[in-house]
Amino acid sequence: MNNYLYSINSDSIKFLEKYLNEFSPTGDESEGQKIWINHISSYVEKIQTDLYGTAVGIINPNSPYKLIIEAHVDEISWCVNYITEEGIIYVSRNGGSDHQIAPSKIVIIHTEKGLVHGVFGWPAIHTRKSSEEKSPNIDNIFVDIGVSNKAEAMNMGVHVGCIITYPDKFFIMNHNYFVSRALDNKIGGFIIAEVAKMIIENGIDLKFGLYIVNSVQEEVGLKGAKMISKTIQPNVVIVTDVTHDTYGPMIDKKIQGDVKCGLGPVIGYAPSIHKNVRELIISTAKNRKIHFQRLVSSRYTGTDTDAFAYSNKGVLSGLISIPLKYMHTTVEMVHKKDVEQAVLLIFETLQTINNNKSIFH
Structure with a gap:
């Protein structure tokens, strides 16, 4: 043997x-x-x-x-679900994506015109009243791609249905752990x-x-x-x-x-x-x-x-x-x-x- x-x-x-x-x-x-x-x-x-x-x-x-x-x-990933007139993007899940980790994450939107970078934004702590503190959930997390209106977003190729992914890369931690x-x-x-x-x-x-x-x-x-x-x-x-x-x-x-x-x-x-x-x-x-x-x-x-x-x-x-x-x-x-x-x-x-x-x- x-x-x-x-x-x-x-x-x-x-x-x-x-x-x-x-x-x-x-x-x-x-x-x-x-x-x-x-x-x-x-x-x-x-x-x-x-x-x-x-x-x-x-x-x-x-x-x-x-x-x-x-x-x-x-x-897992996200999909563009709705674009506001101000160009803010709301999302739906593609698989079991965790809404609680989203705020402050960099994202990539996959469009026919190429990759569009954005961020999951979140109101600054200074602007939030403790009595109205809200936790991230699927109804309020949003992506900001740095545009002023919906037309700009659509001109970049962003539309309902585009897939959104995270760009985080693989690395090895302390010789023993693979992280990705x-x-x-x-x-x-x-x-x-x-x-x-x-x-x-x-x-x-x-x-x-x-x-x-x-x-x-x-x-x-x-x-x-x-x-x-x-x-x-x-x-x-x-x-x-x-x-x-x-x-x-x-x-x-x-x-x-x-x-x-x-x-x-x-x-x-x-x-x-x-x-x-x-x-x-x-x-x-x-x-x-x-x-x-x-x-x-x-x-x-x-x-x-x-x-x-x-x-x-x-x-x-x-x-x-x-x-x-x-x-x-x-x-x-x-x-x-x-x-x-x-x-x-x-x-x-x-x-x-x-x-x-x-x-x-």
């Missing part, structure tokens, strides 16, 4: 940084998806995409047995691409078809996963996504679970997670001495696992998550060690399946 090792190298960091920094808002994921496709194309035999932009890299495409490892590419917007769930796309890379670099002869899937539109209802599952009709799916680190302030572990960055990937328990897949992942982790954590989702996981599990005639589905701090903000954080252990756990799980294909029967 080979003792495989994995650590993130400088080339992988370059890919991760480029991938995270590119925009891929829900419904318009193409630019981020291009970077992922270009990277993974070196490690797969075939690439395919569907009408809405989900990308699939395939190893051993002619096998009757089909196993998916999956992440999602889309990131869109780690939910581009870190998953990075992980599954690294798994494909490990398979090729270690000369693994897969006995099943491996479909490395980067889905679109997860943030608005798992829609990309629903579509691609019908296309591929897999036998088994292993989804990777993020979950909450619960050791930060104001989080109740009794409700949110006991999960901490740096202690390993998280193996999920939920109705959509099939016991056989979960136990196979757990036994692999124990046999290979890979540290892991556990998390219960009582009704649904809120990830693409739910879409795959109940698609077609039912698909054996499992979930491996990465602990994440500050989800749906521009400073999401994951621990480097958790990412490395997740890559190794998925790779070793595929090895376990390769040596005993009973999961397909």
Whole structure:
């Protein structure tokens, strides 16, 4: 039995940084998806995409047995919803964008004429009466692009429906933490691409078809996963996504679970997670001495696992998550060690399946 090792190298960091920094808002994921496709194309035999932009890299495409490892590419954003006569822009959510972090953030509006910069403004503290203090909410946050009226804004290409994103960039904090917007769930796309890379670099002869899937539109209802599952009709799916680190302030572990960055990937328990897949992942982790954590989702996981599990005639589905701090903000954080252990756990799980294909029967 080979003792495989994995650590993130400088080339992988370059890919991760480029991938995270590119925009891929829900419904318009193409630019981020291009970077992922270009990277993974070196490690797969075939690439395919569907009408809405989900990308699939395939190893051993002619096998009757089909196993998916999956992440999602889309990131949360905003949309222009209303422009006042004074040129102030009000927004609607595109995914689960957090209104409380918006004030004072720089934004980019994507228009047919190019990118337009703006800011989420907020009244100065001097002008607010304590008796009338208001908290940011979806009804009162607004974007200022430095125009005097609606006509100026529209002449710049801004109109209802334009997507608004944050420009915040990737960086590494104290050698251990990756910090970026869109780690939910581009870190998953990075992980599954690294798994494909490990398979090729270690000369693994897969006995099943491996479909490395980067889905679109997860943030608005798992829609990309629903579509691609019908296309591929897999036998088994292993989804990777993020979950909450619960050791930060104001989080109740009794409700949110006991999960901490740096202690390993998280193996999920939920109705959509099939016991056989979960136990196979757990036994692999124990046999290979890979540290892991556990998390219960009582009704649904809120990830693409739910879409795959109940698609077609039912698909054996499992979930491996990465602990994440500050989800749906521009400073999401994951621990480097958790990412490395997740890559190794998925790779070793595929090895376990390769040596005993009973999961397909």
